[in-house]
Amino acid sequence: QVQLQESGPGLVKPSQTLSLTCTVSGDSISSGSYYWNWIRQPAGRGLEWVGRTHTRGSTNYHPSLKSRVTISLDTSKNQFSLKMSSVTAADTAVYYCARGGAEDYYHMDVWGKGTTVTVSS
């Protein structure tokens, strides 16, 4: 079955760019019609959707983050990535990647285990 795995630096300095990758296994990221999402969760708090990219490359972002976020696909590596610029301590969180349907269904059904990112000097 499809599995997702997040990876990237666990520590990022303030004002720098956070870069994370989600590797998809068990199926091709370019097959079917799906949305590939990033969601984050600060310690002890709730879930916040960050943004998504479609199998065919279109993107949507959370309104409050869209000026700082870029999500893209790398079909050659079966991965998608998140870049968030000008980070502050408020961006410290566990970051999850998740698959959502875009045609036959629309909910998020497969999640990665998450990766912790701390923004600190």
Add this chain to the structure above:
Amino acid sequence: DIQMAQSPSTLSASVGDRVTITCRASQSISTWLAWFQQEPGKAPKLLIYKASNLQSGVPSRFSGSGSGTEFTLTISSLQPDDFATYYCQQYETLYTFGQGTKLEIK
């Protein structure tokens, strides 16, 4: 933006109890609603999609109902593994999560 409000924020209950969690949307989302369970240190797990459909492998004691702006998640007879935090999520327009309901042992 569509806002989601869950209640209660915390719920204390005992094994065997029947519990209900409510989620309200700021505008109609038809039945584009999912429920997730999250245990400490783990990723959210999909329980219910399209308001009332049980995800494969999820025990039948979980059920969901509602449409429009008001939704409920019911656990018919609490088991020890059910003490966790529950989130609703709308996916009518992009995605928004509720703030979560922590289900605690009484």
